[in-house]
Amino acid sequence: xxxxxxxxxxxxxxxxxxxxxxxxxxxxxxxxxxxxxxxxxxxxxxxxxxxxxxxxxxxxxxxxxxxxxxxxxxxxxxxxxxxxxxxxxxxxxxxxxxxxxxxxxxxxxxxxxxxxxxxxxxxxxxxxxxxxxxxxxxxxxxxxxxxxxxxxxxxxxxxxxxxxxxxxxxxxxxxxxxxxxxxxxxxxxxxxxxxxxxxxxxxxxxxxxxxxxxxxxxxxxxxxxxxxxxxxxxxxxxxxxxxxxxxxxxxxxxxxxxxxxxxxxxxxxxxxxxxxxxxxxxxxxxxxxxxxxxxxxxxxxxxxxxxxxxxxxxxxxxxxxxxxxxxxxxxxxxxxxxxxxxxxxxxxxxxxxxxxxxxxxxxxxxxxxxxxxxxxxxxxxxxxxxxxxxxxxxxxxxxxxxxxxxxxxxxxx
Numbered sequence: 001x002x003x004x005x006x007x008x009x010x011x012x013x014x015x016x017x018x019x020x021x022x023x024x025x026x027x028x029x030x031x032x033x034x035x036x037x038x039x040x041x042x043x044x045x046x047x048x049x050x051x052x053x054x055x056x057x058x059x060x061x062x063x064x065x066x067x068x069x070x071x072x073x074x075x076x077x078x079x080x081x082x083x084x085x086x087x088x089x090x091x092x093x094x095x096x097x098x099x100x101x102x103x104x105x106x107x108x109x110x111x112x113x114x115x116x117x118x119x120x121x122x123x124x125x126x127x128x129x130x131x132x133x134x135x136x137x138x139x140x141x142x143x144x145x146x147x148x149x150x151x152x153x154x155x156x157x158x159x160x161x162x163x164x165x166x167x168x169x170x171x172x173x174x175x176x177x178x179x180x181x182x183x184x185x186x187x188x189x190x191x192x193x194x195x196x197x198x199x200x201x202x203x204x205x206x207x208x209x210x211x212x213x214x215x216x217x218x219x220x221x222x223x224x225x226x227x228x229x230x231x232x233x234x235x236x237x238x239x240x241x242x243x244x245x246x247x248x249x250x251x252x253x254x255x256x257x258x259x260x261x262x263x264x265x266x267x268x269x270x271x272x273x274x275x276x277x278x279x280x281x282x283x284x285x286x287x288x289x290x291x292x293x294x295x296x297x298x299x300x301x302x303x304x305x306x307x308x309x310x311x312x313x314x315x316x317x318x319x320x321x322x323x324x325x326x327x328x329x330x331x332x333x334x335x336x337x338x339x340x341x342x343x344x345x346x347x348x349x350x351x352x353x354x355x356x357x358x359x360x361x362x363x364x365x366x367x368x369x370x371x372x373x374x375x376x377x378x379x380x381x382x383x384x385x386x387x388x389x390x391x392x393x394x395x396x397x398x399x400x401x402x403x404x405x406x407x408x409x410x411x412x413x
Contacts, residue, residue: 021116024163027160028156028157028191029124031147038392041102048110059108068344070101074098077090086294093392096391097394100399103399114170117404125163125188126183136194155199164184170363202380206377272381274313276324278300279319279321287331290330290334293329320382321381322385323335346368361404
């Protein structure tokens with residue numbers, strides 16, 4: 001690689017573009033795709049250390065707060081593990097999320113086409129649908145989730161669908177390419193609905209508001225048609241009983257009413273509400289720095305033995321809410337540092353989005369806002385950062401979109 005932004009060497013550019021394509025394309029149809037992408041970006045940055053370092057230094061004023069947020073989050077988790085004598089496996093996720101900055105450095109140095117990322121997103125959404133459709137229709141699995149759990153699969157499939165919409169916005173001058181992106185968006189949305197996951201519905205509502213706001217700033221019929229098609233799919237899913245969407249909503253309302261009125265915990269939502277009650281008790285005991293999650297589980301078991309909590313909560317692997325998980329294990333300090341890895345990228349992308357819808361980085365910035373806001377919504381009823389796949393997908397996508405944003409600005413600078 002060459003640190004000169006005007007010099008893009010073909011083989012390295014093609015290699016980095018291929019990585020940007022493969023990461024989202026393989027994310028849901030393989031167990032190794034996301035992790036493989038993170039390792040290959042790291043290896044690429046190490047092999048081409050000087051140009052990657054120079055590219056990162058050149059853009060340091062724009063990216064420093066995001067990089068520092070991921071670094072401080074990693075260092076805090078590392079410090080807690082060392083002080084508590086906890087299993088060092090807890091450090092792996094924040095460490096690999098921080099080292100995903102190598103994807104940003106590689107993209108800034110090699111300057112591949114952003115179309116490679118878009119095609120990976122579109123391909124990943126298209127590949128996700130037959131994967132879960134086979135499980136749902138042919139195998140009769142009520143909550144299919146591919147190779148992972150249904151909630152994570154449904155959330156990430158929905159996010160790929162939303163990113164495919166931004167790809168269509170970016171490629172709106174080419175009818176065929178924008179049309180294929182629209183098909184990918186609908187496929188990803190359908191795949192998410194087939195999993196029966198409800199956690200992404202709020203993210204879908206937030207995305208609809210963002211798209212409508214963005215549509216007013218862009219002239220052209222194609223975008224409006226795309227948005228109308230997406231809305232039609234959601235409405236059809238709602239009113240068609242076979243989709244199960246309306247039934248899942250009614251079930252959720254019934255579960256909430258049952259917990260508040262009768263204390264019923266043997267439902268999906270009822271168990272979560274009981275668990276969140278226990279989580280609030282944990283946070284109240286260690287508000288500043290929290291405690292190791294194994295200690296949290298032991299304390300929950302004590303609450304259950306004392307009759308303060310139903311033992312059903314002990315069957316769940318985590319607290320089913322990202323904010324409560326961070327407050328329980330890291331206290332107010334850990335929560336603030338975790339929130340920074342959401343807030344810092346969001347501010348970066350909002351700043352780029354305010355530059356105007358006609359700017360070449362606007363679709364990329366919109367995609368970045370969607371990634372962050374979707375993860376916030378996912379985390380309300382699930383610990384989306386619990387799995388390595390969910391954590392790395394977020395970090396890699398954030399850093400890739402930042403790199404492509406900055407490259408798009410350089411072309412017009």
